[in-house]
Amino acid sequence: MDTEEFRLPRSRQANERLHALIPGGAHTYAKGDDQYPEDLAPVISHGRGAHVWDVDGNRYIEYGSGLRSVSLGHAHPRVLEAVRRELDRGSNFVRPSIMEVEAAERFLDTVPTAEMVKFAKNGSDVTTAAVRLARAVTGRPRVALCGDHPFFSTDDWFIGTTPMSAGIPAATTELTVAFPYGDLAATEELLTRYQDEVACLILEPAAHTEPPPGYLAGLRELADRHGCLLVFDEMITGLRWSEAGAQGLYGVVPDLSTFGKALGNGFAVSALAGRRELMEWGGLRHCGDRVFLLSTTHGAETHSLAAAMAVQTTYVEEGITAQLHALGERLAAGVRSVAAGMDVGEHLVVRGRASNLVFATLDENGRPSQEYRTLFLRQLLAGGVLAPSFVVSSALDDADIDRTVEVVAQACAVYRKALDAADPTPWLGGRPVKPVFRRQA
Structure with missing residues (x-):
């Protein structure tokens, strides 16, 4: 999808409603719309597995699910079954x-x-x-x-x-x-x-x-x-x-x-x-x-404790930690390969343990850049990837990873153009994303 055509009108309206009633427009600062390109902060309708849908009807492959909390994927059946058993018994x-x-x-x-x-x-x-x-x-x-x-x-x-x-x-x-x-x-x-x-x-x-x-x-x-x-x-x-x-x-x-x-x-x-x-x-x-x-x-609360028990059992019986590492390794290798192929490998840098990957966006001088992060996030969103980080869930499959790498490759092509121009501004679409911890709003 062309980023010039990518719009989120219903999400934009929902964000206005959020800001009118909730300080910061979210219950966690890391979920604030200032963390996303201007007017491109999806408001989520629902999620299943490794995918989420926004109120505009767009589907995304999601990373960093719930700020790393949803490591098995959304609406995981084994967890939901444990929770449902308790709901009728009092909480x-x-x-x-x-x-x-x-x-x-x-x-x-x-x-x-x-x-x-x-x-x-x-x-x-x-x-x-x-x-x-x-x-x-x-x-x-x-x-x-x-x-x-x-x-x-x-x-x-x-x-x-x-x-x-x-x-x-x-x-x-x-x-x-x-x-x-x-x-x-x-x-x-x-x-x-x-x-x-x-x-x-x-x-x-x-x-x-x-x-x-x-x-x-x-x-x-x-x-x-x-x-x-x-x-x-x-x-x-x-x-x-x-x-x-x-x-x-x-x-x-x-x-x-x-x-x-x-x-x-x-x-x-x-x-x-x-x-x-x-x-x-x-x-x-x-x-x-x-x-x-x-x-x-x-x-x-009984249903939350039931969820925790189900999560721990699932991790142990299904080897979830190993799955997370395998998925993360596949993703990291793919992103590094396409970044190197587009000659931006020293600017888009994947870091961290395979089960907990993040990315750094560096400018033409190798310095961390909120402007280049904005450019990158904008391209990912337009390609159907919601990724404030590259932290994986076990609900991802190889097709999700491969599609993510394709979108990253497209984003890297734009990243290269911005580096060549030594100015990412034409590709930002508005103000840059902001750090969570800052003195002034």
């Missing part, structure tokens, strides 16, 4: 349901490095609970987070460190310090500088690059030596790296870890897991001060 009671202990047993069987688990609804709640627990256990005020990782929580301890820090007291932000990924010496210097002040080190155990040899084990040793807790944010790595997350793949056991996203295949469920002696601080069977760890009315 929330005045006492725990038997589903809560069954879901906990299933989770701890899947992640055997943890000894206890508590469920919630979103990632921010469980990462903040981990931080609170670390502060209570150690009696220390500071949090050390990996400054190379983009997001940990909507709560003040993290958001205060971003450009969107309005409304957060400086005194709160000053208690959060950052260390660089992969640099043990810098992390030890930080822990020495704030001796006996750091409650925990929190990081994604892996991201767009593999951890350097010995790095995670080195962090484990540093945390033990300096008396702080090691917390793995496994929102993305959980299930996608292995059924037991990055800790299961790399063999380094954190004190606490947090899971979400893929855990529910789109249903709202997250988890805080960890060592029993730590998690019990948030329980009733210890003699110290009580920690208000997690207490959520909807944290144990």
